[in-house]
Structure formats: C-alpha cells, structure tokens
Amino acid sequence: MQVQADRTIEAIDSALAKDKDMLDKAMLDDIMHARAQLEAVAQDTDETIIKDKIDNLEAISAKFVEIRMNSTITKLCRVIMLKNSRIGVKNKMPQLIILPHEELCPEGVVIEVEKGISVCNALLANDIEIEHACEMSNACTTCHIYVREGFDSIAESDETEDDLLDKAWGLDPDSRLSCQAIVDNADLVIEIPKYTINQVSENH
Ligand code: FES
Incomplete structure (x- = not known):
C-alpha cells in the first residue's frame, strides 16, 4: 500500500508540474491539501489509513483528471482532423487515440x-508497453483497457474474457482485454487503467 501511495503522489506531482495552470486556486489548494494528508500517512503501518487518503486524493483530483483528459482529447482530435484532411477520409486507416497514462504514454x-x-498488439507495436502476461492468450487480466469511444465496433467479448475481466482493477462498462479487442473500421479512444491486476496484488 505504501508503494501505491508513492505512485499516487508521483502521479499527481507529475500532472501538476505539467498542467497546474488548468486549475483555479481553490481546486489547486484542495488537491495540495489532500496530497499533504496522503504524504503524512504514506509510511504508516495501517493500510486502511493510507487507502483512505489515497481514495481522498483521487476523489479530489477527479475533476483535474477530467479537465486534462478533455484537453488531451481536443488536442489529439485536432491531429486526427489534420491528418484526415491530408490523406482524404476515404483512404484512412483506423486510428487509436491513446489517452495519457503516467507511465506508459504520458x-x-x-x-x-x-x-x-488487436489493440494490445497495436499498442506494443507503437512502444506502449502494456502488460500482457499470458502472451495474449486470453488467460490473464493484465492487458485490461477501457474503450472510451468506438466500443460497439469491436466484436463482443467471449465468456472467458468476461470471467477474466471480473478480476480486473477498476472494471467498468467500457472494459475489455486489449489482446481480445480487435480493431475494425472505426476509430477508438483507448484509456489504459492506472493499475494492472499484478500491481494491485503486489501491494496487498
Ligand atoms: S495478455 Fe493475457 S489476457 Fe490479454
């Protein structure tokens, strides 16, 4: 849990270093206060106390995350529109918009x-080193992603994938295993979860 606390602090520090200007003073003060509270208990032996402060910092930072995400999507969409206007939409290949992930794709x-x-292969081919512990054989949960746009263009998950996803950290309705998510014609917006199942189990 201490490792998770350190990671959370590192992530917020890195985000603030880049995008602090997106926040008004009240939001920044709230985040800094929650960060200080987490830092104060980060080495505590009581994991419940640490988890409570991690959850608190994440909840208070949620709006900041959303603002950053929207700003990134806007920037990335501009890139796509520019590219499409150059090559002509008719001839375009599917595009994956990968949202920022602190470690894998900042x-x-x-x-x-x-x-x-597969989305997993596409990420790896572009030096985004998503975990894929079972070598993409639909037997682990480490390649978990969220498909934020274009979800319905991907063939449905099978029972094995659904069972594996049940174990994923941060499961939500957009969750898929990236090695089983095969790109069709549509563009996709992909978010890589903050933690993998392995990182979470290492900390417990
Ligand atoms: S890499 Fe193991 S399920 Fe995708």
Whole structure:
C-alpha cells in the first residue's frame, strides 16, 4: 500500500508540474491539501489509513483528471482532423487515440493501425508497453483497457474474457482485454487503467 501511495503522489506531482495552470486556486489548494494528508500517512503501518487518503486524493483530483483528459482529447482530435484532411477520409486507416497514462504514454498519442489487429498488439507495436502476461492468450487480466469511444465496433467479448475481466482493477462498462479487442473500421479512444491486476496484488 505504501508503494501505491508513492505512485499516487508521483502521479499527481507529475500532472501538476505539467498542467497546474488548468486549475483555479481553490481546486489547486484542495488537491495540495489532500496530497499533504496522503504524504503524512504514506509510511504508516495501517493500510486502511493510507487507502483512505489515497481514495481522498483521487476523489479530489477527479475533476483535474477530467479537465486534462478533455484537453488531451481536443488536442489529439485536432491531429486526427489534420491528418484526415491530408490523406482524404476515404483512404484512412483506423486510428487509436491513446489517452495519457503516467507511465506508459504520458502525453497520449494517436496511432494508425491495420484493421484486424488487436489493440494490445497495436499498442506494443507503437512502444506502449502494456502488460500482457499470458502472451495474449486470453488467460490473464493484465492487458485490461477501457474503450472510451468506438466500443460497439469491436466484436463482443467471449465468456472467458468476461470471467477474466471480473478480476480486473477498476472494471467498468467500457472494459475489455486489449489482446481480445480487435480493431475494425472505426476509430477508438483507448484509456489504459492506472493499475494492472499484478500491481494491485503486489501491494496487498
Ligand atoms: S495478455 Fe493475457 S489476457 Fe490479454
């Protein structure tokens, strides 16, 4: 749990270093206060206290995360529109908009991919080192992603994937295993969860 506390503090520090200007003073003060509270208990032996402060900082930072995400999507969409206008929409390949992830893809990126490739393979081919512990054989949960846009363009998950997803950290209705999510014609907006199942179990 201490590791998770350190990671959370690192993540918020890094986000503030880049995008503090997006916040008004009240929001910044609230975040800094919650950060200080977490830092004060980060080495505590009582994991419940640490978890409580992590949850508090994450809840208070949620609006900041949303503002950053929207700003990134806007920037990335501009890149897509520019590219499409150059090549002509008719000939375009599907594009994956990868939202920022502190460790794997800090700035977010837009990548063009061949139809039929899995999202996991597309990420790895573009140096986004998502975990894939079972080598993409639909047998672990480490390649969990959220498909924020374009979800319905991907073939439905099978029973095995659904069972594995039940164990994923941060499961939500947009969750898929990236090795089983095959790109069709539509563009996709992909978010990589903050933690993998392995990182969470290491801390317990
Ligand atoms: S890499 Fe194991 S399920 Fe995708």
